[in-house]
Structure formats: C-alpha cells, structure tokens
Amino acid sequence: MSTGDLIHVVSGESLSERRIRAGRILIRGSFLVLVVVALLQIVNALGLAALGFTDWQPTAIAYVAWCVALCVGQVLIRGETGKRILFVLPSALFVVSLTVIPLILGIAIAFADWNLSSPTGPKFAGTANIERMLSDPFYWNALGNMVWYCLAIALELAVAFGLALLLNAQIRARRFFRVAFLLPLMLSPVAVSWMIGRSLLDFRAGPVADLMRALGWQDPAFFASPELAKITMSVLDAWIYIPFMMIMLLAGLQGLPGEVIEAAKVDGATAWQAFRKILFPLMLPVVLTAFVVRLIFKLKLADLVITITSGGPGGATDTVTSFIYREYRDRSNVGYGTLLAMFYLVIIVVGLTLLMRGLNRWMRPYA
C-alpha cells in the first residue's frame, strides 16, 4: 500500500501470510472447481462420456461460487484495499456475466446449425450461416429498407426542432401542448399499431380512410403499394418518436443563454440569421445527440412492422429486426437468426463508431 492511500485507510490491519495464502487457495481452488465441472459437462455434452448431467446448472453454480470466492479472496489477500475493490468487483462480475458471457455464447450459436425442431440439436455449421446470409434476399432487402427508414430521421429532426422552437416560445397553452405532444411517446408502439395502423387507417372501416374518400381518394389503402406502405410506416414511427427528439431539443433550447440571442437581436440580426448563426450552432451538440439516440431507436424498428404488415407488401416495409423475428419465431432457426442479429450488431457498432467520430470532427469548430 502506498503512503498516498493512507488517508483512506480506516483500519490498520496487518495481513498474515496464512490469511493471504488462504485467500489465494480459495480463489484458485474455486476456479479449478469451475474449470473441472465445466470440462466434465462439456465431455458429457459432446457425448464422450455419460456423466449424468441433464442441464448446465452445475457449471452455473460453480461459476457463482467462483465469483463469491473471488470477492472474499480479495479481502483475505488485500485487506482494506480488498474491501474497496468489493465496491466495484461484484458489479463488474455482474456486467461481465450478463454481457460478455451471453455474447460469447451468442457467437457460438451464430456458427451453429440449430433448428428447434431438429431431434439432433445444435451442430457446428462452420461458415454455412454466413454464406446463407450473404445470399439471403430477405435480409439484404431488410437492410436496404433500414437505410430508407434511417434517412427519414432527417425529416423527423426538422419537425422535432420546429416543435421544440414552438414550445420554447411564449405561446398560449404552452404547458398543455408540451404534454399533448408527448402523448404519442407514452403509447406502446403495439397499441399504436392496432389503434392507428389497423383501425384508424383500415381500408374499410377506418375513419382516416373515410376522410380520404371524402377528399377524393377513391382507394385509400395505406399499406397496399410498396412505396405508400413504406411512407405510412415511417410516418407512424415518426409520430411516436418525434416527441422524444422534441423534448431533448426543448431541454437544449431552455439551457441556452438567453442574452446571446438578445444581443444578436440588438445587433439587428433577423430571426433566420439568429437561428442559423447562433441558435443552431449552439444547439448542434444536442441535435446530434438526439439524432444518434433516435438512430439507435430506429435501427430497432420492428413492433409496428410486425403488427401491421409483417414486412409486406413484397418486403417493402420489412426491417432487419422483424425479419430476424420471423426467422426465430416462425422458423425456429436459432443458429441462423443469431448470426443475422450478430452481423447487424457489428454493422451498428461499426457504423455508430464511425458516425460518432465523424460528428466529433465536424463539431470541433464549435467545441
């Protein structure tokens, strides 16, 4: 322990060699037990020996025991410092257990030939799932659709910014409108799908369809043509999530220093000049944050599509998530579905990383 740490020490214990050795034995011993149990279970699972295991619970228990031993061992070996480590270590182990381990298992499943109806269970598939993905027109169609859906965020952002400016102004019933504009965000997308997509927009009995007929559109079928279905789906999704962006932007607007805008007005700047030269640059970090968060939401778009169109007509509204959902739900194709999800995850992580880096560079002049 360095002298610099002494101010944080609340007990001046001296650690015996025996105690330190006990801690090391505890950690190493429990790890050894974990490895042995896991190996035995793998041997059993591979059919190399019949050891009577019916599930992976023994390995899970051995893993939890090792985690506990690791924590206790820190205190035994490091004393006061070990206690401080305990403030972080359980959380770290928890996160690792719920992210890293499932990720590793997910990667393993992604390379498996695993159909839930197969009596033989999962088998190693090599690169077969990747080859299938590369030639799967449904997947690439869904990825292509995602590009269009994501491009629509620019329009959503413009509308959200307009609404935020409106609600930031001194208008009547401002509080009412703030709550009213937030309502769509409070609704479940599945509820929106049924209430609007399948009821209000219904071709035969929907009031919106009736209104359209009254306005002269004879066949107001919102989900019959690929183009219109895609637009309608985008509008519904935008209706739900524009309030989310709006509230972020509104918070940003309210945090701006009012004197800067007032100074610009005193100097004779028009409203457009004040927006373009002062307000927007100041708001840019918030705008980009709203854009990125919305993009993440958009990439997960599925519930509306699943409920209203199932991806149709002709795959026009399909999203990657809704396609993976069908691959899992209807075809019980666990291995291939997992690979598609993993590949999508890689695209998202790489894409968002590049985007964030690019945005950081772009924003530097204003930073």
Added chain:
Amino acid sequence: MRFKSAVVVATAAMVVAGALPAAAQDDAAALRAELLQIPGVGKGSPTDADWQKVGEMTLGPTKANIAEGECAGVNLTFMGLNNQNLHNNLFRGFLRPWEAYTGATIEWIDLAQADYNARLQQAIATGTVDFDITEMGAPFEGDTAGKGLLDPMPDWVAEQIDMEDYVGYLKAPIGTWGGETYRISIDGDTHTMAYRKDYFEDQALKDAWAAEGHEGEWAPPTTWEQMNEQAMFLKGKTDPLTGGPAYGVVDPLKYQWGGFGFYFLADRAVAYAKHPSSPAWLFNPEDMTPLVNTPGWVQAIQDVIDLNAAGAYPPDQLNADPNTTGFSQFLQGTGSSVLWWGDIGSNARTSDTSIVGDVVGFDINPGANKVYNWGTGEWEETANRSPMNAYIGWGIYVTNRVSGDELKRKCAWSAAAHLGGKDLSLWMAAYPSGFQPYRNSHFNYEEWVAAGYDAEFVEDYLSSNADSYNHPNAANEPRIPGIFQYYSVAEDELVKGIGSGATAQEIADAIAAAWEGITDQIGRESQLELYRASLGM
C-alpha cells in the same frame, strides 16, 4: 342432400339415439336442446355468463369420474389461444364451474395465433414446457408426442368423451403416437367455401354474365377456373348487399400468419396438385423432395398473380391476412366467397359483426378441370376435387409434467375431458368458439333446427364440413416436426414474390429450395420416416 352427408346424418342420428336407454336418451336430448338455447341463435354473441352456464350444465360426465373437491389444492397451467376473443376465453368460462366443483385452480397462458407456433416450439426445444394442459393441433404431434412430452390418455377419459363419436378422419392414427392416445379432439378442421347466395341470385349480375359471353350459368363456382373467371367478371360491378364494389373470392395476399396462412394457397393448389392416386401432396414420399414447385402448385400461384394483376381483389388485399378476409371482409360484406375454416359458418348467423348471415351458402372447396399427376409428371385433363383438411382440428393435450403426480394427472385429464365432452362440443360447434363440428353427433340437423337455425342453412353448412371430412381425395397434412416452418417460409416467399412481380415458377422454386434446406436442417431421414408414417405408408 348430398349422399355422403346423408350417410353422416343417419350415423349421427344413430349415435345420438342408439347407445342409451330410452329415459336417458330423453334426458340427454333435453340437455342438448337446452344447451343450444344459450343464448339462442340470432340473440347476439354469447358472453362469459353463457359460457359458464354451458360449463355448469355439462358437468355431468365430470361428476361421474371425479368427486367434489377431489382436486382441492391442485393448480394447473393451461396454454391456448385468444384468437377473436375465442378459444381460451371460452375455456375459462367452461372450466369455471369445473374449478368450483373439483377445487382445482387454473392459470392461463393466452397466445395470439401467430405466436402460438413459436411459443410451443421454444418450450419443446429448450425443455421449458411450463404448462400442464395445452390446446394444440395434430400437426404438432410429431414435435411433442414424438419427443415424449405428452401424457398418455387414461382409459376412463376415452370413455367419458365418447371417442367413437369422432368423424372418421379424426380417429387413430390422429391423436396417437407409438400406440398411445394423447389427444382429446375439440375441433375438426377443414376449409370449406363460404359464398354469397345473393351474388348468384342477382338478376343484374346474371344478365351481365350472359351479356359478356361467359360460358355456363351464373352460379356458385365448383372449380377454381370458374372462381377466377367470376372474380375477373365482378371487377367493377356492384355488391348486391352492401352497394359497394363487388369482388370475387378474397384471398389473403398477406399470407404471413405464423404458417397458418399457407393453407389458403393450399386450398387452391390441392385442386390442381392432389392426385387421387396418392395421399402425398406436399413432398415426394420417396425422398422428401418438395412437390410445391410442380406444375399443379405453380398453376395455383399463377392464378393468384393473375387476379392480383387484374385488380380483381380489394385495393388493400396485399395487406389482408386470413383474419381480414374471413372476418373483416367476407362476414362484413366484401367478396362473393372466401375459403376458410367452419368458423365462418357458425359466425355468419350468430356473430354481432356479421351482415351476411341471411345470404351465406357453403360448399366444399372448389376443384379443377385438370390435375397434375406428380407420379407420372403429366397433366390429366380430368375433373379433380380435393378438400383441404387444414390443421386437422384443435385438440386438448396433457403434458408429462403431471405424469409423476397421480392426483394432478387425474385433474388435468378431467379438465381436458370436460372441454372435449360430447354435449359441450355440440354447443361449441353451433356458436362462435373457434371450432367446427367434429363428431358424428354434430351432424344431426334436427338439433340445429330446434336451436333456431333454419334447415337449409344448417344442411348447407354442415354438409360442406361432413363432405370435406369424408372426401376420398381430401388433402390431409403430415404430422411431421417443423411442418409450420415449411409453411412459414413459403408465406414469406409468396408475399415477396407476389409483391415484387416474380413469376409463379420462380416463387415456387424459391419455396422448394427453402423447404429442402429445412428438411436437411431437421434431418432428412427422420423427416422422411415420419412423413411416410403419417401418410400410412
């Protein structure tokens, strides 16, 4: 009356009357008559109070096999559907008096139709079957009974539910696996054609049909060629009931319905592709090669493509799933005909949302003027008809979760038997329930007429069911694992192909390729073995 229907009716009368002493016969007949007055035909949709009343009145067989309070402390989990607010919603009402009598309690897992397949498959594959009783179709018997997940039916249950009363195609081997019986049938599934009689009685349409030079009379169709021609003819005409646009048959062009939508293409295809010389129509029973891209199937897909291209469907048809075609379209006055399960018949007269009850007629599915013999690889220019016995009906199954606990097992089977009881089943066949007639005793027309149905309607509706069940060339689907995976991937390919302008052959080939992949993934040898067994080969 058609001949086969007449035979069934005679059998029904014997079944209803024959097995009991005279006094007991009178009591049974009185009970059945009283049941059918709840709430009464034309008196609106039944409510939970009605379902409970029906459940209470049909407790007799339960009381004969289980003592009051015998199941106290037993908790059972029941997994089923909530389609159209039917299925589980009714079961809750039917079983509430049973719970009160036996002392057992039931927890419910409600699933939408499209989610059912996935939920069941995942429970099976991951070893997490968390329900004691399930509503399930016979196509899943390969996945469940084949894997030892079900509990075999005790003998007393078979007696209580009178299995001899089942129509022929629901008897063994349906519901059995490895010599054991696992299923209590509560439904007898077949698709039939429901059509609007007013379309074919409308003088303006008759005149227009003749004036346009169409061959034959303007009459309900019996072949798909006629169906297609009539759909083209009706484009731009006026619906005689609603005054809106007239349409022909309404196909669910949004086929994606968790695999169940594929039946609606099969309705068309089997007329062209189910040759009487073989029970096989989905796969070649020699090697599991798909038959879905043979010319008979391609013709069916081509028919749909042609009708869609000609604008013969309602404008929103690409987003119409089977629920839409059956309940939002046909029952609410859109389309001259629909191919659907028997629910259309029981809902036409008794559902609050139906406006076609007085003008609806029924027949078995249309046939075709030619049939493709996949065995010889040749088209045969001969009339062919093949009713589509889609899904083989829902049944109630008890899982092996109860096998180690005799009391729980008895209670689970008692609950299942209550739902599959002979008298209760008559009520379910006659009122909106999600189920259609499946017992010989259901075809006693007099009982239906006494309940308030008119004789012509009942004979028409029931005979379409009976004639489909008993048709010598009926298309029965195989009970092989993953059957809905095949259907589901076909739905995706159909929707993609029809929406993108692909040819019928391209769509069929894409389906076949996907099916080959599924067969290889699940295991060709095991699939072939089970497929042949299900065909009786």
